[in-house]
Amino acid sequence: MFKPTAGEKLVELLIEWGVDHIYGMPGDSINSIIEPLRKAKDKIKFIQVRHEEAGALAAAAYAKLTGKIGVCTAIAGPGAIHLLNGLYDAKLDRVPVLAITGQVESDLIGTDFFQEVNLERMFDDVAVYNQRIMSADQLPAVVNQAIRTAYAKKGVAVLTVPDDIPRFEVGKEARITTSFVVKQEIHPLSEDLQKAKEMIETTEKAIILAGKGLHGHRDTLLAFAEKIAAPIILTLPGKGVIPDKHPYCLGGLGLIGTKAAYEAIHEADLLIMLGTSFPFTGFLPGKIKTIQIDIDPYQIGKRYPVDIGLAGDVGISLKWLSKNLNVKTDRDFLEKSQETMKKWWDRLERQEENGSVPLKPQRVIRALQEVTKDDAILSVDVGNVTVWMARHFHMTNQKFIISSWLATLGCGLPGAIAGSIAYPEKQVIAVCGDGGFGMMMADFVTAVKYQMPMVVVVLNNHKIAMIKFEQEVMGNIEYETDLTNPNFAQYANACGGMGYRVEQPDELLPALQQAVQQNKPCIVDVVVDADEAPLPAKITFAQAAGYTKHMVKVLFEEGKLDLPPL
Template identity: 35%
Template sequence: MSKNVSEQLLDILQSVGVDKIYGVTGDALNFFVKAIEGRDTVDWIGMKHEGNASFAAFGHSQTSNNLAVCAGTVGPGALHLINGLYNAKKERTPVIAITGQIDQKQQGTNFFQEVDLKKVFDDVCDYQAVIETPEQAPMVVQRAIKIAMANNAVCRIELAANVAEMKAANEEFIHPIKKYSSRLIPDENSIIEAAKLLNGATKVGILAGDGCRESRAAVLELAKKLQAPITHSLRASDIFDHDTDNVVGLTGLIGNPSGYNAVMKCDLLLMLGTDFPYIDFLPHQTKTIQVDIRQENIGNRTSVSLGVWSDISSFLELLNPRIEQKSDSDFLDKLRGNFKDWRANMKEQASPTRDHEPLHPQIFADLVNEHAANDAIFTVETGTSAIWAAHHMSFHNQRRLTGSFNHGSMAVGLPSAIGAQFANKNKEIWAFCGDGAFNMSMQDFITAVKYELPIKVLVFNNSELSFVKLEMEEAGLAASLDALHETNVNFAEYAKLCGGDGVRVEHAEDIDAAIMQAKASKKPFIIDAVVSSGALSLPPHIGLKEAIGFGTSKVKEVGQVISGDKGQWDNLKKELYSYFD
């Protein structure tokens, strides 16, 4: 029996290891979904929202290092995929989006649900395979897959409703697709110059990003030779965890003082595999060496004295033998001492003895850190959830961390946890979610129940968009409490209503037991953590601009209190209680 274009497409996807497709079906995808239905080697994962489907595909790919696939039907369904696909693009994660399209004979007539998807997806995709004929299909489909895998990119395959059911053609063009590996080796002059600069510097700081994932040991070897502190990006938290030698933490808005000072007070900065975007947290007069596999990143955020186009492993393999052992460790020792003190302070802030209610959110993160499996995977929302994770979690051993670190989207936590659990059936998956972000994606908790995924969701329930509040105050604005307010359900009861399990925690003495209950659960589980919206997390360095902003904001808020604004008075009281308790 001859196969149709949809079946041929599915054959090609399966040949590269695709066994899950996340989506919401519709008319243009019906033949594709029927093709899946007849096989036991690939599953259609029916999501409640296409936006969650694309985030789930991201989570699957990010935690498995394999190509993942999401799908949405014509116009409206396809458009919902965009946000998660942008996240995959900016995290450099290979994802294929399959989108339906209206019948070819109706295209260009402003037909019902017609959208020019090629134009819409042009920025997010490295390549778009618009299948116009069965003869063309195998060639453009394979090209999309190869580009996605080679570039760690997003590509789209468009399947018009009438094409989906056509008889497949050109089977002879189908061939095995492999993910090739190669090395980008720097020229010798770059190595000689880098060694000269590093050997001649007194205080070297290393800023390390996700590009160091395959070269952790070599980075540590270099850092020890140079007596250099390692500051890392948020995405690299699971490469250079808090307990690793030479690590002094994060810089940036959610960083810590030792991480900031290691970057800003060195006399030579070595940037390895990072396009760290926050220029206010980078030095601009310091000698800088930047090494990156993407040439366009070199000098993108700050001027560099030496740029090296190379993968980090190849660079360090050639560099490390040329580096002289430094004996002066004063710079490193001071920063490591400061980092140790900062961690001790974070531990104090997370003590369950701080039992003021609503509870301090730090306590939950710290106890999850204590109890979670050594190889657990954590998906973290954008916002204060990321702050508590970065400050109180050590992503040691085989732990992984993923989120929307470059795109900065809300609603990534729950759906990417779903994808991560499908890709890692035997691992413990935790999602750290703010209540605002969880409200955006909570419908797909039902999906987790349907597929019996034992994900553990920690919802920081403070009835507020807390990170947005921080941004408003930094800009010198009084917090707009009505706009920031979140009206929430009882998330634990919601979990049970969906068929999962959960517990609402309002007292410090109950936190530990709740975390252990979540760990042991075979069902999707929500910890509804009722926490204070007054918990403050200040940047590692307050400049004049930020000081003026925060100061102006507080003056305005006090003025509103004096004028009788009860909401602002409650807001200030929460911040004071949280800070001094």
């Protein structure tokens, strides 16, 4: 009677769970897993990345895009260590990821053998489930428990597999468990819903702050906002929940935000937080009545004081409120906010029309808007590029992913790789700064190898520009933020893709139009103005004072400002 090896059983279970690809690099301590993956290559594809961090970031991005578990693998020691950044991205953005790492053989553990690292200890903080496989018979139950836990707790599961275990046979005495996860509907307490209804009806200027928990609830959110005449502010992970140009949308809040959002939230008398645990509480009002709805009770009141908390599914909660609330007829607050937002859009459009050289990054985003399809996948890196995309790209029905809580540079390209796998029929665009792209640029050849049509737009200012701005706002002189970059367009060509270099305004739109028509990975390398600061919509006195202090220091160093005589 045929008995599968533990390695074969592992692959079989992944397929049962609906896993159709895995990111990683082959290596000595996982070769006993790679072989069964090779045999099952028609059902589960191995995506060979050039750096394990890219694989973990891609796995996290895949989970963000689809809700399905992302899977990555690495050898013991250095490979496993490289996974950490991507796994922390998954942890902080609360998406399911499974990491399968090799380990030295069972009888060598604890002997300080070559590449031996205490992986259970190393992964303890990042994982919601973290186990070493102890035997072939144990493996099936543990694999199922790991994946089930990752889904249920929306986090990272790590399986450490000693190199000898996958070669052993799984006996008939092995425990058989279930390879699926059960979903549930969670309703808030009826008394809490009633309290929220009463508070909403006794206030005059309600405003909504909507996060990523609202994705998939567009119509429900808009019906609720219409019922209570409340404008909507979107968190960065919530971008795309409703179209950016929708009459109820006031854009974002904070450094990436709009003047309309800032003014409205400080005029409002009721804040309704939906599906978000907004971290930047300095941009929220000092004192305001607050209702928070979140499926996780742990998140309610965690960062900002609330008066009423609804622990339950946000869609169910909003439908109940919309059904039971009276229609608000006074729309003065909403209309005032809409008028301020219209002026904000006019201001941004003037910035986007600037034809100076080097190009303004705002102009690049406007041109990108013209070539982006309505259902495109947008993977946005971290830095100034985040600000430009958050403010100037008008989402309609596109999917938008970013490293929101960890905010790790380098997430843009791996996110596009994941997007190409998740949605091979859709347009995929990565928008990166030169700093972020430089961190993961080796994996552009991964996109070439697997023939993934995508466009990588690099805003190239030879600078870690957001850090330059942060240093200046602190009153310091910019230091060690310059970057020495290759010609990224030539790099694309050398990798087997297509490259376009843009230095003049009239080159921009043609380059983007050509890139999106190619059936291969492309890089559009756009030289942009390094001195274009991502100023917040509302500049504080401390920021203005810090920047003034910085300018005085610069003038002194350049000899353009003399000390007054004694």
